[in-house]
Amino acid sequence: MNKALKYNSILLGTAIFIFGFLKFFDPFKTWFHIQIAKSGLPPFFIPLGMAGEMSVGLSFLLATVFRERIRSLFRPVVALAAAGLIVAMAVAIFVHLQPEVPASVLPLGIKPPLIPLFFMLLAGLNLFQLRRANFRSTRTQSVSIVTSAKSARGVTAAGSGTSRSRGSHSASPSTVSRVR
Numbered sequence: 001m002n003k004a005l006k007y008n009s010i011l012l013g014t015a016i017f018i019f020g021f022l023k024f025f026d027p028f029k030t031w032f033h034i035q036i037a038k039s040g041l042p043p044f045f046i047p048l049g050m051a052g053e054m055s056v057g058l059s060f061l062l063a064t065v066f067r068e069r070i071r072s073l074f075r076p077v078v079a080l081a082a083a084g085l086i087v088a089m090a091v092a093i094f095v096h097l098q099p100e101v102p103a104s105v106l107p108l109g110i111k112p113p114l115i116p117l118f119f120m121l122l123a124g125l126n127l128f129q130l131r132r133a134n135f136r137s138t139r140t141q142s143v144s145i146v147t148s149a150k151s152a153r154g155v156t157a158a159g160s161g162t163s164r165s166r167g168s169h170s171a172s173p174s175t176v177s178r179v180r
Contacts, residue, residue, distance in 0.1 A: 005129040009064040009078055012122055016085060017057025019107075023050045031105040038105075039098040041091075049088070056084045079130050085123040092116035 059081035096113035
């Protein structure tokens, strides 16, 4: 696993889980309720946002911590968590851009959506790292398949020609017909 993907997943998982968890407690609870109400989103976005942030955060953390045990599931789980985070941050950007939502109820009191854009960028970086790792592993598998196919045919790895072991002479079909 590449270090950027590992540390980025830990950072995203920790931060997003904490953001979701803090929404259960005041003043964050009140701020979040005001954000949703003033932005015109339906009230069910309150529990949906809280559960979404905590589940995305846990997905990043658990997938990274248990990556050796869930090798085949690691990439899909992290990709799904990153995609979920991008959606959640798109909603957060929407909320930030609503004129009725006061800056006083937003994270750090910052009206421009810098924080959601930052987390969206980090989630995109995770998707890029996953794609890059997938491309590298696919390319490595392709090279090993080609190399083993050449070895099976008796072609050297450098492709400089055939190498036959002693006693294994192959005859062409025309030679076989002349021998009969």
